[in-house]
Amino acid sequence: xxxxxxVSGIRPTGFLHLGNxxxxxxxxxxxxxxxxxxxxxANWHSxxxxxxxxxxxxxxxxxxxxxMACGLDPEKVALYVQSDVPExxxxxxxxxxxxxxxxLEKTVTFKDKVRQQPDNVNAGLLTYPVLQAADIIIQRAVKxxxxxxxxxxxxxxxxFAERFNYRYGDILPLPYAFNYGEDLIRIMGLDGNGKMSxxxxxxxxxxxxxxxxxxxKKIMKAKTDQGPATVHSDMPDFIQNLFTLLGLVSQAxxxxxxxxQFNNSSAGNCVIRYGDLKKQLAEDMVQFIxxxxxxxxxxxxxxxxxxxxxxxxxxxARTRAKETLYxxxxxxxxxx
Ligand code: TRP
Numbered sequence: 001x002x003x004x005x006x007v008s009g010i011r012p013t014g015f016l017h018l019g020n021x022x023x024x025x026x027x028x029x030x031x032x033x034x035x036x037x038x039x040x041x042a043n044w045h046s047x048x049x050x051x052x053x054x055x056x057x058x059x060x061x062x063x064x065x066x067x068m069a070c071g072l073d074p075e076k077v078a079l080y081v082q083s084d085v086p087e088x089x090x091x092x093x094x095x096x097x098x099x100x101x102x103x104l105e106k107t108v109t110f111k112d113k114v115r116q117q118p119d120n121v122n123a124g125l126l127t128y129p130v131l132q133a134a135d136i137i138i139q140r141a142v143k144x145x146x147x148x149x150x151x152x153x154x155x156x157x158x159x160f161a162e163r164f165n166y167r168y169g170d171i172l173p174l175p176y177a178f179n180y181g182e183d184l185i186r187i188m189g190l191d192g193n194g195k196m197s198x199x200x201x202x203x204x205x206x207x208x209x210x211x212x213x214x215x216x217k218k219i220m221k222a223k224t225d226q227g228p229a230t231v232h233s234d235m236p237d238f239i240q241n242l243f244t245l246l247g248l249v250s251q252a253x254x255x256x257x258x259x260x261q262f263n264n265s266s267a268g269n270c271v272i273r274y275g276d277l278k279k280q281l282a283e284d285m286v287q288f289i290x291x292x293x294x295x296x297x298x299x300x301x302x303x304x305x306x307x308x309x310x311x312x313x314x315x316x317a318r319t320r321a322k323e324t325l326y327x328x329x330x331x332x333x334x335x336x
Contacts, residue, residue: 005320006035006178007141009042009082009132012059013050016066018206018289019196022185022248027145029071030180037077038139038317039067044082044089045131048124049113061306062296066208068309069295080313082135087321092127092134094328098163099130099156108152133157136175138321143178151177168331185244190222192238209293212286219282220275227270232263242274246281249288254280 008028016025031037041060050056060081072079082088104110104126113125124131132153136144137160144154154177161172187196189204196205203218210218223238235243239262246255258280261272299306329335 003034003036004143005038005139005141006031006143006145007038007040007136007139007175008145009040009045009135010063010067012041012043012046012056012063014059015207015209016063016070017196017208018245019187021070021208022187023147023197024145025067025070025072027180028067028077031145032073032076035143038080038141038320039072039077040080040082040085040135040313040317042082042132042135045128048122048128049117051120061303062209062300064310065296065299065306066292068299069292070208074309074313078313078316079309080317081310084310084314085138085317085321087318087325088131088134088138090325091138091328092131094164094332095130095133095137095160096127098160098167099127101126103156103159104129107156109149129153129156130160133160137161137172138324139317140173140320140324141175142173144175145179146177147179164328164331168328168333171327171331185248187244188237188241190218190241192223192236192241206285206289208289208296210289211293212290215286215289216282219278219285222278224274224278227272227274228262228265229267231266233265235262239274242277242281245285246277250280250284254284 008024028037028039041063043056043060046056047053064079064081067079068074107129109128110126113128114121117125129152133156136154136157144150144157146154154175158174158176161174164172188194189196189198189201190206191201191204193201193204203221206215206218222242224242225236225239243255243259246258258272258277265271
């Protein structure tokens, strides 16, 4: 039986961090056996916000290497760079005739960007969701693993596909946002402020490229308080976050040990020592991150291999993309 097709795009800006790993990447890794997966680095999209491309090439290679280091297998999935698949750009052109200026202007992410970069409100920014729709539909994907913030874009992708089907014939499947619901783990910054992924503060974010001593330092500086004042206290969210991290990288008995200490603590008798918890967490985090970091570094050191893998991914992506474009051109009547 033909497996369902999954597409997702990875932004090449910024270093991958623990929030990306547990919020997205780990799910991609799980999907690679059950679905026919297409994962790509969205470097065209990044031009809408990052016109300076001096760092881009390096970032793209790093993101690819980091994704493979986390367990994405380029033999199982198509792992590629958006700009290596020109078919996407052609579909984007057709979808642009089906997207209305009014709906694009109303998109939440567009309005955010207008606020953030008032001097560069380019048309690419306006049509960002159109390009995203093309990324997805060029592979005729039905499932798109993305976070909540992308649901509006997915709804727009469905609208464009529906309009296409209505106008030119029913050939495009409709894509839906998808994730492993329950297992979506939200990791806060170590300073207790917002999501790790949104954190402006580098000290509050654990990157998959962080050296061992940096990991230790960040965790030892994580926000804590004077400890619980009654037995079975409510946990403040920044303490809960440390337990979440412990739950992800430490042994179950370690987590239980500190939970019991927390629950048995009270004012004047604080059994839990956050310093000890953080020391343990730091060591377990080093055990977790260092193999990923090293694998990613080794891949980046072998640029030839990395580029060969990239080319293989592009080949797979283009094979299916060409089929879609053939159908699309037939439907529109561009098959002369
Ligand atoms: N817009 C997505 C984000 O900000 C990235 C992206 C681009 C994407 N194209 C995509 C995600 C296609 C899923 C499918 O994270």
